[in-house]
Amino acid sequence: MRVISHDSSTAKSRSHCILLCLLSLFAAIAFASGAQAQERRPRRPQPEQAPPAEPPPAPPAEEKQEVKDRWLAVLNGKVHTASGPVLDGVTILCRNGRIAEIGPNLTLPDDCEQLDAAGHFVYPGLIAVRSQGIHGGGSPEDGTDVFSFNMSLALGAGITTAVTGDTAAKLTYGTLEGMIVKRGLFESLSYNSRDPAGKRRVREGLDRVRQHLRDVAAHEEEKRLNPEAKAPDDKWIRGPYATYLRLLKGEAAALVDANSAWELLQLADLAETYGIRIVVRGAYEAWTVAPKLSRAGMAAIITPRQRVDENTRSNRPTGSTIENARILHERGIRVAVTPTGSLFGPGYGISLGGLAGRDLLHLALEAAFAVRGGLSNSEAIKTVTIDAARILGIDSRVGSIEVGKDADFVITDGDLLHYMTLVRWTVVNGRIAYDKDKEGIYSHIRPGGDVNAPPPDEYWPRRLGVEWRRSRDVNAQP
Amino acid sequence: MNRLGNQSPQERTECTQGESEMRVNCGQRSMCMNQRSGPALLCLLSLFAAICFPHLAVAQEISAYRVGKIITMNEKDEVINNAVLIVRDGKIAEIGKASQVQIPEGAEVIEMSQCWLVPGFVELHNHSAGASTDLHDYVYLTNPDLRTLESVNPGTENFKLARAGGVTSALLISGSGTNMSGLGTVIKFAEGQMDDVVLKFPGSIKIAQAGNPERYWYRVGRSFMNYNTRQTLAAAQKYHRAWLDFESGKSTEQPLFDPIYDPFRDLFRGKFIASMHTQQFQVVMMSILMIQGEFGIKTVLDHSTFDGYKNAPTLHDHKDIVTIVGPRQLYFDPTQRRIFGIAQRWWQGAVRTLGINTDSPVIPQEELSYQAAMACYYGWRTYEAIRGLTRIGAEALLLEDRIGSLSPGKDADFCIWSGDPIDPRSVCWITVIDGKVVRDARNELRRF
Numbered sequence: 001m002r003v004i005s006h007d008s009s010t011a012k013s014r015s016h017c018i019l020l021c022l023l024s025l026f027a028a029i030a031f032a033s034g035a036q037a038q039e040r041r042p043r044r045p046q047p048e049q050a051p052p053a054e055p056p057p058a059p060p061a062e063e064k065q066e067v068k069d070r071w072l073a074v075l076n077g078k079v080h081t082a083s084g085p086v087l088d089g090v091t092i093l094c095r096n097g098r099i100a101e102i103g104p105n106l107t108l109p110d111d112c113e114q115l116d117a118a119g120h121f122v123y124p125g126l127i128a129v130r131s132q133g134i135h136g137g138g139s140p141e142d143g144t145d146v147f148s149f150n151m152s153l154a155l156g157a158g159i160t161t162a163v164t165g166d167t168a169a170k171l172t173y174g175t176l177e178g179m180i181v182k183r184g185l186f187e188s189l190s191y192n193s194r195d196p197a198g199k200r201r202v203r204e205g206l207d208r209v210r211q212h213l214r215d216v217a218a219h220e221e222e223k224r225l226n227p228e229a230k231a232p233d234d235k236w237i238r239g240p241y242a243t244y245l246r247l248l249k250g251e252a253a254a255l256v257d258a259n260s261a262w263e264l265l266q267l268a269d270l271a272e273t274y275g276i277r278i279v280v281r282g283a284y285e286a287w288t289v290a291p292k293l294s295r296a297g298m299a300a301i302i303t304p305r306q307r308v309d310e311n312t313r314s315n316r317p318t319g320s321t322i323e324n325a326r327i328l329h330e331r332g333i334r335v336a337v338t339p340t341g342s343l344f345g346p347g348y349g350i351s352l353g354g355l356a357g358r359d360l361l362h363l364a365l366e367a368a369f370a371v372r373g374g375l376s377n378s379e380a381i382k383t384v385t386i387d388a389a390r391i392l393g394i395d396s397r398v399g400s401i402e403v404g405k406d407a408d409f410v411i412t413d414g415d416l417l418h419y420m421t422l423v424r425w426t427v428v429n430g431r432i433a434y435d436k437d438k439e440g441i442y443s444h445i446r447p448g449g450d451v452n453a454p455p456p457d458e459y460w461p462r463r464l465g466v467e468w469r470r471s472r473d474v475n476a477q478p
Numbered sequence: 479m480n481r482l483g484n485q486s487p488q489e490r491t492e493c494t495q496g497e498s499e500m501r502v503n504c505g506q507r508s509m510c511m512n513q514r515s516g517p518a519l520l521c522l523l524s525l526f527a528a529i530c531f532p533h534l535a536v537a538q539e540i541s542a543y544r545v546g547k548i549i550t551m552n553e554k555d556e557v558i559n560n561a562v563l564i565v566r567d568g569k570i571a572e573i574g575k576a577s578q579v580q581i582p583e584g585a586e587v588i589e590m591s592q593c594w595l596v597p598g599f600v601e602l603h604n605h606s607a608g609a610s611t612d613l614h615d616y617v618y619l620t621n622p623d624l625r626t627l628e629s630v631n632p633g634t635e636n637f638k639l640a641r642a643g644g645v646t647s648a649l650l651i652s653g654s655g656t657n658m659s660g661l662g663t664v665i666k667f668a669e670g671q672m673d674d675v676v677l678k679f680p681g682s683i684k685i686a687q688a689g690n691p692e693r694y695w696y697r698v699g700r701s702f703m704n705y706n707t708r709q710t711l712a713a714a715q716k717y718h719r720a721w722l723d724f725e726s727g728k729s730t731e732q733p734l735f736d737p738i739y740d741p742f743r744d745l746f747r748g749k750f751i752a753s754m755h756t757q758q759f760q761v762v763m764m765s766i767l768m769i770q771g772e773f774g775i776k777t778v779l780d781h782s783t784f785d786g787y788k789n790a791p792t793l794h795d796h797k798d799i800v801t802i803v804g805p806r807q808l809y810f811d812p813t814q815r816r817i818f819g820i821a822q823r824w825w826q827g828a829v830r831t832l833g834i835n836t837d838s839p840v841i842p843q844e845e846l847s848y849q850a851a852m853a854c855y856y857g858w859r860t861y862e863a864i865r866g867l868t869r870i871g872a873e874a875l876l877l878e879d880r881i882g883s884l885s886p887g888k889d890a891d892f893c894i895w896s897g898d899p900i901d902p903r904s905v906c907w908i909t910v911i912d913g914k915v916v917r918d919a920r921n922e923l924r925r926f
Contacts, residue, residue: 305926307842309635322926343840352817354783354806355841356852365851371903373924419851419901420860441817445857455826458814 077117083400094407097429125160125408127388130348140169155434158410173433186255209244253277268296284320290331299334304369326374336388339366368417540585545595551883565890568913598646598891600871603835614653624660640667641917642926643844644893644906654686654755686755714742762786790827800874802833807852819856833870
């Protein structure tokens with residue numbers, strides 16, 4: 001209030017300046033809420049000297065400044081591309097969040113941010129094929145707190161993309177830019193023995209839509225002879241029929257929770273009969289029917305160490321095995337891995353309850369259990385990177401380190417699947433979204449690889465402290 | 479006491495080779511016969527055994543394991559590369575470098591030159607004796623005389639999966655829903671009958687300081703629970719002293735036998751331990767100061783989680799306390815905004831008798847080594863973690879002369895791993911208990 005007092009004093013010019021700013025702000029708000037607002041605005045007499053608030057002059061079109069390219073180079077790391085070879089000591093050059101070039105001795109642009117990953121391993125960012133608690137509910141860009149602690153925790157576990165609901169969303173710490181990778185990943189389909197009538201309805205619906213597609217094709221033929229031919233009615237294709245249409249046209253895959261061999265076989269039949277793509281989640285008995293699932297072109301989201309006892313009242317092999325991932329892979333079934341859960345929550349969540357190793361914070365170690373079951377190290381890494389991306393249908397953007405793909409990396413201090421490996425940096429869309437040393441959550445564990453490091457100093461009260469926080473502070477001056 | 483545990487090995491050494499083979503395959507003690515009863519039948523049965531169960535018929539008198547690395551976990555912390563271990567009659571006969579150990583003639587040789595041979599893991603906190611659910615009775619707030627022994631059910635899936643995780647021994651204890659919930663049993667995850675399985679009873683007495691007994695129906699609080707525990711121990715101690723006075727002749731009056739307080743006598747004599755369900759700074763502090771400090775009871779701090787590690791300096795005055803961490807391995811300190819590995823924090827507090835537990839079925843028994851992996855992820859170290867899974871557990875149970883490490887004369891309880899046993903990628907191929915192969919996963923589909 002003091003600022004807009006009528007006193008003309010030595011600080012007049014400064015107060016004018018502040019006044020101008022305030023008025024501009026006010027004007028901006030007023031304009032935003034409608035043109036009429038400006039008419040009603042003045043309730044208080046304006047100071048005489050106050051110049052009228054005016055919008056800043058628009059720059060001439062030809063002088064419009066070009067958006068500067070954002071460069072990031074990851075140097076000297078051992079790069080596991082996931083889709084191809086391991087490249088030792090190469091540079092990954094990223095431009096505006098995409099990988100622009102990979103190779104030795106690249107020439108870097110002048111204003112390129114450089115990340116020296118010497119002695120570290122570079123992997124594509126991990127993909128959580130199912131998640132809870134990282135992004136907000138509903139549409140992620142509306143419901144997500146991009147400064148949430150869970151996001152930092154998940155980034156600290158190397159995750160850069162997570163499926164929330166049926167959307168694949170990036171863990172874009174501190175920004176909403178480039179968060180959404182793909183919406184509508186799957187159509188959900190209920191097809192199980194608990195609801196036999198429902199199963200019949202699904203088949204009847206698929207039959208009807210398939211007949212419709214044939215009618216449409218026949219109509220296309222007919223139109224050539226008779227341009228007046230009436231197109232088949234498609235007004236009824238709504239609700240479940242719209243789902244069936246997308247499935248039959250191959251526009252989406254169906255995501256189905258199924259575990260027992262019997263349910264899996266039923267789904268395989270459905271997939272083969274109608275030529276639709278089915279991704280099964282759970283699938284702990286898939287090893288018993290792998291050839292059939294493979295023939296039906298199914299993919300599986302599994303938990304390698306899921307533990308289910310044998311059903312002794314069955315006439316077929318039952319129960320879980322640690323070798324599930326290997327068997328499915330050998331049969332040509334694409335596998336993605338999601339962790340097992342605990343008393344404190346599901347494996348696809350994030351839990352600080354303390355039962356470590358049974359949530360997304362240790363996604364990579366769940367893949368390590370697939371190695372216990374006989375899968376190779378490199379194939380196991382694929383289950384949380386490129387193969388997960390392929391199952392989700394987002395492999396054109398994420399899941400491997402290739403030119404043209406998104407610059408999402410997890411840079412670790414060792415083999416990703418080793419139990420003493422920690423994430424050093426996580427890069428999302430070409431931005432360093434997590435830095436172990438600055439973030440503080442894990443910085444006291446083996447700092448610089450030192451297993452004998454002393455415990456960190458304790459402090460009170462809580463402080464977020466370091467430069468990292470300051471640089472990420474939303475109120476900070478640019 | 480210990481009657482079940484101590485009888486079985488002597489009986490076992492009396493059995494001949496043929497008999498022990500038969501016991502593998504028949505799984506019944508009644509089939510165990512002496513040599514007079516028909517050698518022909520014996521041969522026939524052996525043949526039958528060899529045909530039906532070729533991978534199990536290793537229970538010969540002598541077997542030799544030639545491996546890439548043996549982690550002995552003995553007092554000298556020896557690790558031997560290219561090593562041989564000889565088993566004779568269920569005990570370790572010899573152990574050393576392949577170039578120095580003579581493999582006896584007629585010994586069955588198991589050659590796994592790329593693999594590690596590691597002592598069987600010792601679990602100090604398992605509730606799933608035979609069932610898959612928690613083993614517990616909520617009768618009174620203090621039920622020290624309930625026995626887990628009655629619930630042991632050998633041959634369940636849990637037993638098989640424990641072997642798959644490289645666990646060969648476990649202390650089966652009752653739950654933490656009451657302040658004292660009964661006597662624990664040390665078992666081996668062996669095949670066969672109770673005599674084959676039970677190693678020591680009582681193995682421990684379960685005492686829960688806080689963090690569960692509050693659920694008792696009239697909602698007890700922490701101060702009453704401490705009062706209750708202290709009163710019970712004091713009464714038991716009084717009973718023990720009265721008997722000591724009578725036995726030493728100080729008193730001529732024979733005390734009345736009390737079935738509730740009698741098991742405490744061996745506890746006060748230091749023959750078995752108190753398994754303390756304890757966690758958080760204050761509760762762990764009371765466990766140390768009351769149970770060990772006031773009553774001098776050998777104590778194992780089970781769980782020891784949350785910020786319990788802040789008691790590390792107090793623990794320096796109580797050297798013989800064993801601390802085991804689990805099933806929680808991480809503690810998020812909101813003030814520091816850090817995730818701490820609990821085992822690592824105890825270790826940094828210079829606590830060296832440090833082990834790991836699963837609290838099975840909270841964490842499945844077969845994931846004991848994964849608990850250690852988690853402790854290492856959050857800062858602990860591999861060798862210390864393996865020691866925490868083996869020798870520390872055996873020492874805590876006062877059974878270090880039999881299990882938990884590999885040296886001549888000790889029980890042949892060990893596993894052959896494809897590599898570092900802490901690594902979740904490693905496979906436990908072979909599990910041997912009392913010299914007998916109880917798991918050989920080389921030619922079978924593995925559950926775990």
